[in-house]
Amino acid sequence: MKNTFWLLIVLLGSLTACKNDVKTDVSEETSKDEVVYDMYKPSEMAILMNQMYAHNLKIKQDILNGDIPAEFPIDFMEIxxxxxxxxxxxxxxxxKFSKIFITAEKNIFNQDSKTPLEARFNTAVNACISCHETSCTGPIPRIKKLLIKS
Ligand code: HEC
Known part of the structure; x- marks a missing residue:
């Protein structure tokens, strides 16, 4: 019963990733074996977006662990x-929003910056959110979870 429920949510969420009225949150709770990927062909951009999400989650963890993120992920330029x-x-x-985002993301790796690392990271995440407000509001609640709370 629970599995069927998630399957439905995942399918709905995938097919309508950017329909703004769909309040699905396909997130960490869903384990891999419940997801039916082959019924939905994600766009190149959707794949990139999911990679950017995962990568920024990793950067967030590094920052919280006191590590300095090493290198701007060049793949992000594919945006x-x-x-x-x-x-x-x-x-x-x-x-316009791609450029703002890329500039903000690159600044995370600018070790000469006087702005605290956490603030630079949050600026990049907020740039994700700003663009999503113009074109794809569905994933916003999920993206907000990347923000580092002070
Ligand atoms: C310049 C605008 C823009 C920026 C910046 C942006 N996004 Fe997106 N995002 C989109 C659009 C448009 C889509 C829908 C993709 C499509 O239609 O192919 C999307 C889709 C997504 C999705 C859903 C993918 C799916 O499986 O359907 C996630 C998650 C996401 N973005 C996260 C992020 C994160 C995290 C960032 C920042 C690291 C980010 N986005 C930055 C515009 C943007």
Missing amino acids: HSAELTKANQRNETFE
């Missing part, structure tokens, strides 16, 4: 070229 689902468009707004 400028990855293919989107048909529902979303690479328009001027998207390009």
Whole structure:
């Protein structure tokens, strides 16, 4: 019963990743074997986004452990070229927010910065959220979990 419930949530969440009225949170609670990936073909952008989520989660953990994140993940630059689902468009707004995000993410790795690391990390996460407010509000509650609380 519980599994069926999650399966449904995951399928709904996947098919309608950016329909803003869907309040699904496909998150850590869902274990891998309950997810049916082959019924849904994620776009290049969706794959990249999930990688960026995972990578920033790792960066957050490093920061909380007192480690300094070493290197800007160059794969993030694919935000400028990855293919989107048909529902979303690479328009001027998207390009503008991509640039803001990449600049903020790079600044996490700027060791000459006088701004505290936590603040620079949160600025990058807030740049994720700002773009999502314009184009894809569904994942926002999940992205907010990346923020480092002071
Ligand atoms: C420039 C705009 C923009 C930025 C910046 C951005 N996103 Fe996205 N995100 C999108 C769009 C648009 C989609 C929908 C993808 C599609 O339509 O192919 C998306 C999709 C997602 C998804 C859902 C993927 C799926 O499985 O369907 C997650 C999770 C996500 N983004 C997390 C993040 C995180 C974390 C960051 C920052 C590290 C981020 N996003 C930065 C625009 C953005």
